Amino acid sequence: MITAASPSLRSYKFPANATVHGKLAAYLALRYSGNDSEYRPWQDIWPSREEFEAILPILWGKRARELLPEDAKALVAKQRHKLDADFDTLRPSIPSISKDLFTYTWLIVNTRTFYWDYPDLPRASPRLPKKRSLLTPDDCYAMCPFMDYFNHSDRGCETKHDAKGYYVYADRDYKAGAEIYVTYGTHTSSFLLVEYGFILWPRNAHDSLPLDHLLLPLLSPSQSAVLKEDGFYANYTLIPARRALGAGYAEESADDDDDDDGTEAATRAKQGVVTTTCHRTQAALRLLTLPARRYAAFVSGADEGTEAEQQVVDRYLCDVLKKYQRRIGDVKEEVEALDVDVDAKPRDADERPRAEQKETLLRRWTQIQRIVNAAVDDLGG
Numbered sequence: 001m002i003t004a005a006s007p008s009l010r011s012y013k014f015p016a017n018a019t020v021h022g023k024l025a026a027y028l029a030l031r032y033s034g035n036d037s038e039y040r041p042w043q044d045i046w047p048s049r050e051e052f053e054a055i056l057p058i059l060w061g062k063r064a065r066e067l068l069p070e071d072a073k074a075l076v077a078k079q080r081h082k083l084d085a086d087f088d089t090l091r092p093s094i095p096s097i098s099k100d101l102f103t104y105t106w107l108i109v110n111t112r113t114f115y116w117d118y119p120d121l122p123r124a125s126p127r128l129p130k131k132r133s134l135l136t137p138d139d140c141y142a143m144c145p146f147m148d149y150f151n152h153s154d155r156g157c158e159t160k161h162d163a164k165g166y167y168v169y170a171d172r173d174y175k176a177g178a179e180i181y182v183t184y185g186t187h188t189s190s191f192l193l194v195e196y197g198f199i200l201w202p203r204n205a206h207d208s209l210p211l212d213h214l215l216l217p218l219l220s221p222s223q224s225a226v227l228k229e230d231g232f233y234a235n236y237t238l239i240p241a242r243r244a245l246g247a248g249y250a251e252e253s254a255d256d257d258d259d260d261d262g263t264e265a266a267t268r269a270k271q272g273v274v275t276t277t278c279h280r281t282q283a284a285l286r287l288l289t290l291p292a293r294r295y296a297a298f299v300s301g302a303d304e305g306t307e308a309e310q311q312v313v314d315r316y317l318c319d320v321l322k323k324y325q326r327r328i329g330d331v332k333e334e335v336e337a338l339d340v341d342v343d344a345k346p347r348d349a350d351e352r353p354r355a356e357q358k359e360t361l362l363r364r365w366t367q368i369q370r371i372v373n374a375a376v377d378d379l380g381g
């Protein structure tokens with residue numbers, strides 16, 4: 001295992017303010033060349049830089065990146081910011097390492113790291129906080145060569161860890177020769193694409209649709225200020241009906257959960273029969289459509305609103321999604337018309353997308369289209 005507390009990593013004395021992600025990337029870059037590297041057998045199974053260029057959106061050409069869904073674009077921007085900040089912090093400690101090699105090992109860490117909350121704190125590393133509650137997600141990283149062979153599935157094995165190491169628990173009986181997957185987390189396909197370079201197709205049980213790019217531009221400055229003050233600004237999510245999540249999922253999971261202790265509508269929502277939205281979205285939609293005092297009653301928890309108010313909110317969201325349906329149709333046409341590059345040539349800013357990038361874009365937009373179509377139906381559109 002390689003952690004920020006490993007003696008060989010600490011011997012490099014990386015700056016104390018560098019993230020654990022950055023330190024791991026710098027460490028792997030420094031150990032990258034040389035056939036005698038203790039990590040050679042592990043490195044030999046890593047994806048090549050060319051493979052990363054084909055699958056990871058952060059390395060795609062401009063045209064393909066422009067056609068990503070809005071949530072994926074926002075994730076790429078965040079990822080780029082983290083990578084650049086890590087390189088700036090570590091550059092003085094690794095003068096022999098190019099940005100290109102650092103980017104490669106940083107992406108190796110990003111796609112092959114495991115959650116590790118440093119169970120042996122406070123002695124683990126001088127840089128880490130002494131209290132576990134102060135660890136940030138970027139502190140909770142470790143590499144575990146060969147455990148990173150597992151591919152992801154939305155229904156796979158769980159990994160657990162303690163101070164001694166990692167454990168992978170089988171979630172069912174596997175026949176000899178069957179692929180064993182682990183679950184990287186309950187991730188949307190846009191997240192999987194940006195962070196790992198693939199989407200689950202055709203179905204991803206954990207898919208959802210962020211609505212920020214649709215709702216935030218509709219808020220007036222004063223409405224935005226109210227939502228910020230109340231802690232309800234941004235992070236709006238549409239939770240798809242199961243039937244929108246791809247072939248096979250609706251039928252297999254329809255019987256998973258049959259307790260019906262609420263109203264019929266609540267039970268149908270809980271069972272994934274219909275599209276739902278998170279509480280934050282409901283708050284923003286109420287502010288956009290109802291008198292201020294009715295919004296206030298909802299966010300204070302005084303009441304859940306009337307059926308008639310819910311209809312107003314649903315109609316508004318339905319109209320927003322219908323507009324988005326038209327945009328999805330237009331983007332899909334643009335993607336379908338893309339002229340692709342059949343050979344994998346060196347990258348440049350204007351390069352034509354590769355065939356596999358076009359295919360991934362089409363599939364992701366098709367998943368989004370299914371989610372939005374089902375939502376419009378459920379909202380009575």
Ligand SMILES: C[S@@+](CC[C@H](N)C(=O)[O-])C[C@H]1O[C@@H](n2cnc3c(N)ncnc32)[C@H](O)[C@@H]1O
Pocket residue numbers: 045046047055111112113148149150151152153195196197198199200
């Ligand atoms: C931790 S590695 C998993 C093992 C991988 N096959 C390897 O050794 O490179 C993560 C990478 O595997 C690939 N991967 C994982 N799960 C996948 C899946 N369900 N479909 C397609 N690619 C997947 C992605 O390229 C991802 O970045």
